[in-house]
Amino acid sequence: MQKISEILNSPTAPAETGARASSRPTTSDAGNWIWSNDERLAGHPGVPEPVPCEFCGALRYHKGIQLGNRILWPPYGAERCTCPEAVAAYEKAKAEREAAEAAAAKAEEEKKMRERIKRIVGESGMGDRFLRRTFSTFQLTDDNKRAAAAARRYAEGFDAMLPQPGRQEPGRNGLFIAGPPGTGKTHLAAAIANHLIAQGKPVICMTMIDLLERIKRTYSA
Structure with missing residues (x-):
């Protein structure tokens, strides 16, 4: 041997x-x-x-x-x-593995985005008060039910208003909420943001007072 x-x-x-x-x-x-x-x-x-x-x-x-x-x-x-059967099985397993890896990468990216949004929300000064303002906690009245319905439609149809490759620019896609005191403008704005945050959308929301305060701090530095 x-x-x-x-x-x-x-x-x-x-x-x-x-x-x-x-x-x-x-x-x-x-x-x-x-x-x-x-x-x-x-x-x-x-x-x-x-x-x-x-x-x-x-x-x-x-x-x-x-x-x-x-x-x-x-x-x-x-x-x-x-053999054809072995090759097909390998390609199927490879595709499933790549799909699982892509899903895991997407989940990790969404997790990082949620953490980033959470930090931004914390910096806005709203904190828990902001996070408690959802559509389910909004108190409907005769004066604000139209505004609430418009805000919910806006939140649920948000994706259709985003720019998409190969599609015509959607144009004006903001939502201006106006009304007398008691309309719930701040609550509805926060509810829209919280609805989108739950879906992993990159959203920043703050009241006009908070926004003006941030602008003041930025330009007075």
Whole structure:
């Protein structure tokens, strides 16, 4: 029986060209790669056993790398089979993995956005008072029910008013709430912002008094 060092230093057969079926018996690739079904490895300990394809049953071999006088067999196991069923299963699993990674990345991005919005809300001076102002806590009266309905429609249709690639600019998309004292203008503005914040939208809302105070601090510095 040859020693591993002798096998690694002996001439190898020419590498195959074109697409290789991982389930087909092979010889060593050119360079430092060697396949587990290389006939020169027969009987040597440590050579991983082939794994049958779960779809077509063909044997899948392991591809090792030569490091000095040793062979390192990568931990991912036998190479993939190239039968149509195995390829389709791999592509499906890959797509599902990429979708899960994209969803996780989106969730992390939305989490960071919510944290950023929370900090902005805190800096506005509204804090808990702001967060408690929602549509469900708004007290309806005969004088403010029209304003409340308009504010809710605005919040629920907000996405349609945003600029979209390939679509005509929506134009004026703000909402001006006016009315006598008791209309609930500040509450409704906060309710709109809280509705959008819950959906991860980048929204900043503050009362006119807070806004004027911030402008005053900015330009007096």
